[in-house]
Amino acid sequence: MEAAALPWTEQERKTLPRHVAIIMDGNGRWAEIQGKHRWEGHAYGAKSVRDVVTAAREAGIEALTLYAFSVQNWGRPHFEVEKLMALLLDYLVEEQQTILDNGIRLQGIGQIDRLPPGVREQLRTLEEASAECRDMVLTLALSYGSREEIVAACQQIAKDAAAGRIPPEHIDEALLDRYMLTRDLPPLDLLIRTSGEMRLSNFLLWQAAYAELVVTDVLWPDFDRDHLYQCMDVFRGRQRRFGKTGAQVSNQET
Numbered sequence: 278m279e280a281a282a283l284p285w286t287e288q289e290r291k292t293l294p295r296h297v298a299i300i301m302d303g304n305g306r307w308a309e310i311q312g313k314h315r316w317e318g319h320a321y322g323a324k325s326v327r328d329v330v331t332a333a334r335e336a337g338i339e340a341l342t343l344y345a346f347s348v349q350n351w352g353r354p355h356f357e358v359e360k361l362m363a364l365l366l367d368y369l370v371e372e373q374q375t376i377l378d379n380g381i382r383l384q385g386i387g388q389i390d391r392l393p394p395g396v397r398e399q400l401r402t403l404e405e406a407s408a409e410c411r412d413m414v415l416t417l418a419l420s421y422g423s424r425e426e427i428v429a430a431c432q433q434i435a436k437d438a439a440a441g442r443i444p445p446e447h448i449d450e451a452l453l454d455r456y457m458l459t460r461d462l463p464p465l466d467l468l469i470r471t472s473g474e475m476r477l478s479n480f481l482l483w484q485a486a487y488a489e490l491v492v493t494d495v496l497w498p499d500f501d502r503d504h505l506y507q508c509m510d511v512f513r514g515r516q517r518r519f520g521k522t523g524a525q526v527s528n529q530e531t
């Protein structure tokens with residue numbers, strides 16, 4: 278990819294997050310402000326997805342995880358769910374070539390079996406076609422819920438323990454990590470939520486334990502490359518202490 282000018286030096290780029298996740302929220306409110314129907318907000322939101330994926334790839338982010346549809350979103354009106362599924366299918370079809378051309382591996386996480394067959398098939402096609410891409414991994418959380426993910430992991434661990442495949446005393450954080458849907462992603466560094474809502478809404482509860490949280494008032498259809506880079510700058514300005522003191526982290530003390 279022809280890299281557009283980035284706001285960071287080569288040295289500064291080493292301090293960027295490796296794994297960024299985004300709760301893409303505010304499509305409905307954006308549409309309402311514009312006097313449009315909610316689904317039009319989702320259609321404009323798809324454009325933000327395209328911009329942000331390109332911007333993340335150009336910045337050299339290793340993993341971008343986007344919350345596109347939650348398990349709880351199935352409870353929305355039928356018409357809205359149908360529109361969201363149709364937009365998702367359009368995205369997967371229209372972006373296929375760009376994703377492959379840019380060395381992006383795409384994967385879906387969540388209760389994929391619940392998606393309409395057409396979406397599921399296109400998702401699998403793109404997952405397979407992009408399986409060897411190494412420049413960035415784009416994870417779409419689709420029909421995803423973090424509590425559901427944790428419950429499924431517990432069930433699988435219990436089955437493996439009962440079958441004698443793992444001794445219970447071997448169950449630790451690292452093992453639990455390997456039963457999560459994010460098992461092949463780097464640790465989550467930065468979690469962004471648009472539209473000003475201060476909640477996680479069942480997204481990456483386990484993975485966000487030490488992620489930096491950035492909430493912006495920008496509504497998702499207005500969110501673009503510059504907003505992403507601003508959030509990454511906020512991340513760069515944070516001191517991640519992981520329970521230690523500030524002095525320990527800045528190497529003044531051990």
Ligand code: IPE
Pocket residue numbers: 301302303304305306307345346347350361472497
């Ligand atoms: C995010 O926008 C998209 C999905 C949850 C699928 P919303 O549709 O939640 O927009 P608001 O929060 O109602 O404004």
Ligand code: IPE
Pocket residue numbers: 300301302303344345346347350474476478
């Ligand atoms: C979270 O947004 C889900 C996605 C962005 C896909 P919601 O709009 O569903 O979250 P709540 O209902 O405001 O918590």
Ligand code: MG
Pocket residue numbers: 302303304
């Ligand atoms: Mg919302």
